[in-house]
Amino acid sequence: MKRTHNFSAFGFLLALSLFSVGCTAKKPVASSVPQAPTNLQSIKIPTLPSFNPPQPKRIELPNGMVIFLQEDHELPTIDGTARIRGGERSVPADKMGLTDIYGEVWRTGGTKTETGDQLDDYLEQRAAKVETGGDIDSTTVNWSCLKEDFDDVFRVFADVLRNPEFRAEKIEIAQKGMYDGISRRNDEPGQIARREAAKLVYGANNPYARVAEYATVAAISRQDLIDWHGKYVHPNNIILGVVGDFDSSKMEARLREAFASWPKGEAAKDAEIKPEPAKPGYYQVDKTDVNQSNILMVAAGITRKNPDYFAVSVFNEAFGGGFSSRLFSEIRSKQGLAYSVGGSVGAGWDHPAMLRLSMSTKSKTTIESVEALDVEIAGLAKRPIDDEEIKRAKDNILNSFVFRFDSPDKVLQEKMAYEFYGYPLDFLEKFQKGIEGVTKEDVARVAAKYFHREQMSVLVVGNVNEFDKPLSSLGTVNKLDITIPAPPKGLMPEQSEHP
């Protein structure tokens, strides 16, 4: 059991309790129990012991593969993740869904020497996993295993990483799973709202908003998967992180032996993607089987590289984060309009995330709620985030800061993200300093800079006939058609059942 700090907060706390004779408990109980202070103010908060979380060892192989090794000896397990550059945003429009299929069949399709089913049996007998996945900007191969099975499982991991076979029968299963997902994408109103809002911010055909269709999934071939693997899976496109109960120098030797001879390949390149936002205004999706409206007010947010990121983080906490934020207090607690309400200027790693206010409310208070959100946006100028709100937001971020690195795995994940997106590896420390320096003026400035009500799109997914007033009472309404484009002929049986 490691213990990187040795300060006992409890000696101090205990002493404090014995000295708290000035306070009387309201209901004294057993005499052996010391009396407790009865108000918040009399409880002293000791200084948090200094804590230096273990930092992973960074290794760069001559072929460009970057490796992070993070020892954690608490449990007898070893887990690893390889993140490979290149993801769904680089897929051509007529093959949308490629990295979903690839991310599944990479593993289920097996390797040159073993089928996916054989791997399943082999790994499950060891309660181990090797899994693959696809995401917007990367794909991954990861493993998890008990320490005693590391050699067996790592062998499978390395084989899957380098020698996948993409067997055709597994492509078919993956495609059917995708068709199922497409057929269900209008079943749940929250899912519709999130998907359509992204289209309003980035553009319907933009890689950050578009969705796979029956035809694009059907167009994906085994050769496409092979080509993708050939194009992207090179050591110089890979960041590998390993965490668990191992010795770093031995693990380093093991990984060098496995990967050092792997030749470099072409570096992945990401084309620049420009958002093409929809015209600001009101958008509506009519859903007749619900009694609650999903409301989203959206625009483009920022990236974390933006110098405003720190002020924006404080703003987000005060405006829409947690129980005591403005939106939660006003819209939920005081007005009782919503269970779910929130809002923030989103900050992406390498592209602007969404600026978004969202809530769901009963059909009969739909327009009332849009207006209530408008009041909150207008209130940012009339009633700027004040000193007390700033203090609460900063205290929240800074006092809970330790939870960003309270496990070796969290530290590892953080560093891997910095490496992947080209941030300094001490970005977390920079963030802490940045938050400490945020002033009321900074917060007012970013609120004014990023919130322009007239540039936002308002999306309502709900049962239009039950609204308190038509959405058109607020402005011109664009009705969105979310009909799922029909599958190509002959793709599925009983097509009439699945429009």
Next chain:
Amino acid sequence: MKFRITLLQTLVVCCLLGSLAFGQDLASFEKRTTVKKLANGLTIVVCERPEAPVFSFFTHVDAGSVQDPMGKTGLAHMFEHMAFKGTDTIGTRDYAGEKVALEKVEEAYAAYIAERDLPVGRDEAKLKQLEQAWKDAIAAADKFSAPYTNEFGKIVEEEGGEGMNAFTDYDETGYFYSFPINRLELWAYLESERFLHPVMRQFYKERDVVIEERRMRTDSNPFGRLIEQFTEEAFAAHPYHRPTIGWISDLYSFSATDAQKFFDKYYVPSNMVVAVVGDFKASEAMPIIEKYFSRIPARPKPDTATTTEPAQNSERTVVLREQSQPVYLEGYHRPDYRSPDDQVYDAIADLMSNGRTSRLYRALVRDKQIASDAEGFNGYPGNKYPHLFAFFATPIPGHKPQEIGDAIHAEIDRLKKEDISDEELQMIKTRAKASLIRSLGSNEGLAFALGQNQSRYEDWRELFRAVDRIEKVTKADIRRVANQTFAPENRTVGIIEFAGGPPAGPPGENPTVTTPPQGGGQ
């Protein structure tokens, strides 16, 4: 602030309850874990985990929606929301004045409800007056708490609290968050104060919030609608047939007085287990925790007798015809978590559902290619009382729910007629061991699991002892339990059938667009 109802969440609980471990882990936890039952009956479990200067806690209250009074479904969950509304010292400017004002709200509400619910002879004009009087009383009471909306949450957040939330399910209510370790005494104060002096302020606004929660999870979600109907059908007598979130008419009826009564009856110290895991020495933490939680006065343990669900002797089916895609769900009654066969059921769930080697995946997804997902699981809708072993699957386009049912039944028949293989049995046991090991690596997970086992078995070690029981499960056990459980007359089926797309809306003044018009950019 949520109630636990999704299948996934149920699965998580089952995994925690049904996993195994090595003996040496229990030995290590024996050294790190201390239990103390206070004089008032409240149980404290503390576990040392010095990995980082933080701690997590779980307060388990052994009362859930099963304890909701008749006509007041949703009350356990409603109280859970109220436990975030502060105390007589947190969230008020003048509690003496507020107390009187809140009593007036209750009087006004009772008068309003009495008139509203008159079976005959309701006076509409009088009703309007009474409603206004109630709203005026609320406004008067709110003046005492303004501007301290959500003061309790505000304190936790500004002190660095992480992941503050709570859940209510059929069996229990849980409260949890994490703090940096230097806030241990502050936490002990806040968490004990919360259950020493809760105040039912802003109750009716919060009730509106809860009703929105019902609209989100149940009314406006096809799967939410299905499980409400399915559960109601599967249980005829036991309170599991009622929704945790509450029926809508009950939500519009119960009062702050009802919530306070629920609290008084069920939030008694002997009904509560507080588990704390983190970077402390038990010898130093326990006195602090004891000092604060000892303040809660002892009260008699409530009568929690419920009707035992009688044997089901006819197959039951609910079919929802929806605008959404089909879903198949079925459940079989099984005994509660104390059953000697509990781990046999866990073994069956693992065999049928866990990963791509599972029988349901291989039969329905890989071979027949009729489903995108298929699994079987225990603990629906709870596990403290006799409950269901359920199967759930989603047919892929072109396949009907009935086909799914047939395929699941074929797999069940195999289970009844043939022994599972040696490899399968070994895999179940190995996986259970590994899954327990992995569950021990977080303060939150440990606080939940140690506290729940202490609450259910009066011994946290049951978390580890399940290992011995699953190790003893035999092929014959699996066949025996499958045969006694998976009988058609013991089955309830819930289906969503696709009934066509939404009706065409009225013609509007604006054209419908697939691609929104392009804007000027930002």
